[in-house]
Amino acid sequence: MLGRGAQTVSVLAHPFDMALPSFMKHLAVLEHSGLIRTHKTGRARTCELLPARLSEAETWLAEQRAVWEARSDRMVEFVEHLHEEEQAHVAGTRRKR
Amino acid sequence: MSQEPVASADANDLVITRSLRAPVSALWRAWTEPDLLKQWWCPKPWSTEVRAFDLRPGGAFHTFMQGPDGGTSDNPGCFLDIVPQARIVFTSMLTAGWRPNTPWLGFTADIAMSAQGAGSLYVARVMHPDAATRDRHEQLGFFDGWNTCITQLDEFALTLAPK
Secondary structure (H helix, E strand, C coil), X not given: CHHHCCEEHHHHHCCCCCCHHHHHHHHHHHHHCCCXXXXXXXXXXXXXXXXXXXXXXXXXXXXXXXXXXXXHHHHHHHHHHHHHHHHHHHHHHHHHC | CCCCCCCCCCCCEEEEEEEECCCHHHHHHHHHCHHHHCCCCCCCCCEEEEEEECCXXXXXXXXXXXXXXXXXXXXXXXXXXXXXXXXXXXXXXXXXXXXXXXXXXXXXXXXXXXXXXXXXXXXXXXXXXXXXXXXXXXHCCHHHHHHHHHHHHHHHHHHHCCC
């Protein structure tokens, strides 16, 4: 998407089934890795790609980090939801007794 | 996150840490029950099929991911070390029974989980081979698959965007 030019965070976040703070964390990883640059204009934060700043090897590792960071975020969300369901189930069982 | 490999023996290691409100037992379930694992393993709209999951050292761990455009990512591998409720180590460099493999994406992942207060601490260390191997893998087009996925999301978003 950024390949078409700078975009605001809300436009970038729109297609993803993810809370904005989580999405911002992913952007922070990309920015820290030097793959994108962000700047604030009024209330909107805009992102743009930084083309070819990194060597191929560094880009490769940054991409792997992005894959594992995102996987870990999905896992945490899943596990915490799983735990809440287990707790609710235990509470429900106790009430029935 | 730091770009310095502070806690890492090698510049090609990734160390990813998360603190969870959920206990280790829930974390362990999410990693060791294939029906649960496949729900978070890859980003939607890609889906994960767990083709083999033999949770013991030398046992097969094989995932197959499929994208909305028919793109696929086949990832056979094997477990190296299992410590119940604490640690899972697996690699793509070997398949079931420690048989040597030449994967398109070489890595060994060391997943550690421990109690932390009422919740848990999760630390994933993902180790990669040297740069030459990585470059070769990149040429095999892994990221084309993910980029296709992102392109599709992009196109979908454009249909939703206010005109």
